[in-house]
Amino acid sequence: MLKLKSSANRYLVILQYLFFISAILYFGRTLFVPLSFALLISCILYPICGWLERHRFSRMAAIAVSISALTILFGLVVLLLVFQFSSFLTEWPTLEPKLAEAIATASEWLTDSLNIQRTKQEAWLNQALNSSGAGIMTFIKNTIAASAVGSVLFILIPVYSVMILFYRNKWMEVLYRIFPQEGRDRIREIVKLSIQSYYSFIKGMALVYLIVGILNSLGLWLLGIPHPFLFGFIASILTFIPYVGILVASLLPVSFAWITYSSIWYPLGVIGVFAIVQYLEANLIFPLAVSSKLKLNALVTILAIVAGGLLWGVSGMILFIPFLGILKLIADRSPDLKTLAIILGG
Secondary structure, eight states, X not given: OHHHHHHHHHHHHHHHHHHHHHHHHHHTHHHHHHHHHHHHHHHHHHHHHHHHHHTTOOHHHHHHHHHHHHHHHHHHHHHHHHHHHHHHHHTHHHHHHHHHHHHHHHHHHHHHHHOOOHHHHHHHHHHHHHHHHHHHHHHHHHHHXXXXXXXXXXXXXXHHHHHHHHTHHHHHHHHHHHSOGGGHHHHHHHHHHHHHHHHHXXXXXXXXHHHHHHHHHHHHHHHTOSSHHHHHHHHHHGGGSTTHHHHHHHHHHHHHHHHXXXXXXXXXXXXXXXXXXXXXXIIIXXXXXXXXXXXXXXXXXXXXXXXXXXXXXXXXXXXXXXXXXXXXXXXXXXXXXXXXHHHHBO
């Protein structure tokens, strides 16, 4: 009986810890999200900075070169997507008649097949437009607010990354002082393995996105879908959201194929391309490029993505997987956390 009580008390304490940690993460997300991105970027750039410092660069010069190279690479990707999207917008006037024709065809089908008269269809459309007006204004306000926050984060994250990399020896000294003397070797090993694992993990993920984007774009190009690189790489980027991401990414090219060709076979072809590439990504590309880096349980990974989305939105979906990997590294090297290591393990 005493053993059952102590076990129940232990689980209650764990639940309390989870509740308070979740509350802190949720209410402190304005601080923790940019700091977490900066920490992740620092882990990625640390090997590059170390290599430059060993080749007679000063610490600040090595950090500046690394941050600049990463910013230029990110800017080139964004510029490519913006160029593709602007090219897509220039073709909109030629698509409007086809869109009107597709709507008219759908309206005729509703009238002939489901006996829904034109007047009722127009009433539904007007009602939808009226009810969506407030939603559009809310969306615009949220977009403006998100852009402002994004601009601030775009400045804060590089600044935080520079500070973390420049004062990294001091942060390690702080960690050593927090934990007992006999645990320093374990801390050093965990930090070293975290940096190595996530440097390799990010390289693997970048390779996955590149391969998936190229395969998506090639498939859409062979089908004759306009702007294949735009649609292909958007779908590639959204694959970090399991199952849902590829569905969202396919909506635009499927609609575009239907409007352009007025045939069901082209939308089905787009779905087929994305399905084949998604299958290759899940069963061949991702395991070869990434799975050996973390070896996390698939169910726990999906739960971490969902929890990250609830607490931090899209940022949480990206960041909680690295957090989970670090937690697994700690659990693997702590005798008291072997049960957690088994739960997290692949």
